[in-house]
Amino acid sequence: MTAAAPPSAEVLLARAYLSRVAEPPTPGLARLVLAVGPVETAERVRRGTVPEEVAKETAARRDVDRAAEDLATAHACGARILTPEHGGWPHWAFAALDNVALGRAGPAAVRDDVERDEADSGRIADPTAACPTSAGDRPTRGDLAPPLALWVRGPGIAAQLCDQAAALVGARAATGYGLHVAGEFGAGLAAAGFTVVSGAAFGIDAAAHRGALAAGGPTIAVLACGIDRSYPAAHEALLGRIAATGLVLSEYPPGAVPARHRFLVRNRLIAALAGGTVVVEAALRSGAQRTAADAQALGRPVLAVPGAVTSGQSAGCHRLIRDGAVLVTRIEEVLEEVGRIGFHLAEEPGSLRARPTDGLGPAATLVHDALPARAARGVSWLAMESGLPLDAVRPALAELARRGLVEFGGGRWQRVVEQPP
């Protein structure tokens, strides 16, 4: 990693405050932070001098400033805050959230917020209920707002773990068949060098994490409660094992309870952290369907595992496939679809298969693959990593630079990270 200076205490306190002051997703706050930075945003929220959208988001809790205590609580349970100002923040993974939630353009799978307002005003159903798979299930732009901070536990570097990652999600009340497939896919992804992202729930989630751990790979559990809580309680040991080699993370401040709607909101982070989402088993109405909808809205591939048509726990998967998800039966088919996040990010809406690396020469492709997502590297390191001679690496880098894929600075080469608009 580049030895970027760690963020100042002022920034950490501001981000910790913002993480508690509003209930995610918070598109207004995210927009304000992008415009004026976290410290100024926190100050304005405290003073109440914010745009109406942000005022609504923060009205209830803006007087609650427990930032210092939250940082201490996190520290006490072996966790820490991770902010966009840290080197390990998964910028590439979350750039899709920025683009879709805060940008102008976006795939058709996202509803505009105004549509949501209209749709919601006519709704009778409990808005916190698991979403149906109808068109109303599509998230709005605001639903996909990026987190203001993450609370993390474990040695993993999020940016690195997400460079090659796949989400494996599905039913809590999974069948033996689903648990078997989730475990196999978790192990297969780990063996292929992919990080398995899931939600640490009973059933498919747990089987996916366990499969990855059994294969010795890191895995990321995204919680819908404070990082200091083990939810479900029966998974305390599992979460401990995930945190021992990978990462447990949450956007909720310490102490936050796993309220029902937080599971749906949390799902966008699972979708965003992964290059693609595999639904292993899901009923027709389920949280996994929401993760799939979020992934689709972010322009990430949605994959689904078929099962017996007589199994209700496969009905959601079959619906997804009929609606365009890719049917996958083997880990090779998953790997075919779930590439590096950076590549997917840059895909044009409407032409999901076009990649900025299309048409690169073989050497340029190898060198580009060798470059880590967020770290700068020297030419000799790249020669070693790519297995190419030095005099092949240099023209390859020139080609990549011409294509705007890498940049040079301080004697090293680095991938160009797409900036949110």
Place this chain on the structure above:
Amino acid sequence: MTAAAPPSAEVLLARAYLSRVAEPPTPGLARLVLAVGPVETAERVRRGTVPEEVAKETAARRDVDRAAEDLATAHACGARILTPEHGGWPHWAFAALDNVALGRAGPAAVRDDVERDEADSGRIADPTAACPTSAGDRPTRGDLAPPLALWVRGPGIAAQLCDQAAALVGARAATGYGLHVAGEFGAGLAAAGFTVVSGAAFGIDAAAHRGALAAGGPTIAVLACGIDRSYPAAHEALLGRIAATGLVLSEYPPGAVPARHRFLVRNRLIAALAGGTVVVEAALRSGAQRTAADAQALGRPVLAVPGAVTSGQSAGCHRLIRDGAVLVTRIEEVLEEVGRIGFHLAEEPGSLRARPTDGLGPAATLVHDALPARAARGVSWLAMESGLPLDAVRPALAELARRGLVEFGGGRWQRVVEQPP
């Protein structure tokens, strides 16, 4: 039915002769029959004054004329010959064979025969083996040549039974799951008024036929041997029950043995007789895959039932779905795809959803639906059948006539049958 004059004995003898004189598929003979009729074709074949293509097809057996004996053998076992000159010949269903095999245009799913010749010359594999699902599995135009005659047993009128028909095919070594689904789908199709077309084989085929019979619906079994044989022998009783209400049929002359390659050749008839083909269970290399490829080449929908990814007997279905087949889990989803054959026939390549009946008014649609595929009906019969008052039926018929969908003759209305080009 219209009381069309039955074909002359001369025609029947000519067709019976042609049915034995060459091994199907016989695109050359089919073309010659279209050009000069069956009697003249038979005469030219006997004399040996035929184009080279036909000479090749008929060289081995042109001196074998057992037409009269074959007609007698069929009669003795309760069967009869059915020819395009009979009113009950499934012209609409087979028009796709004519179009693709003998016409100029056709979907991309068909290889041109010259491609086949090249591909075959490089092949080492046994050409009679079950086809792989690679591009080489696509049938050539010649593979899809229409039959020269059918030998049939049972009270069913092929043209009527095929008006609404679906093929249910799959593995011989089916699992309990596959047999269950095949039985349910067979019964569901029959209950919805659809004819179930299959191949009378062990496993999925038999379960599909039995499901249809159990629901009281007619079903069609297409054999790969002579109509006087029961194959497999263990299905003699099943074939008897199919022939009691529906139709057992074969393009092979009486006495023909069920040679291995005939099962693949036979599959095109299953695909052509049905408005769509549902593969219930199939291994990666299987005859059902060939039926699916034939259906696709004929522009008919291919549907597949998913199953556990751990089941080799579902692997072929999953491959088909990944390649574009429609995943179906319930009979309603099958009915959604498998419409009346005539409608599908008229579909434009590249715009498979456009139907000649699109945009018809509600009364015209009811009247068109009420008209049998090949039979003429009077206005009062149509009023009864469609449930419409007489003064609604008349303008509906006028609308249908303007659209070229029906014609009037001898005091009755009849659907306009698409003629092969």
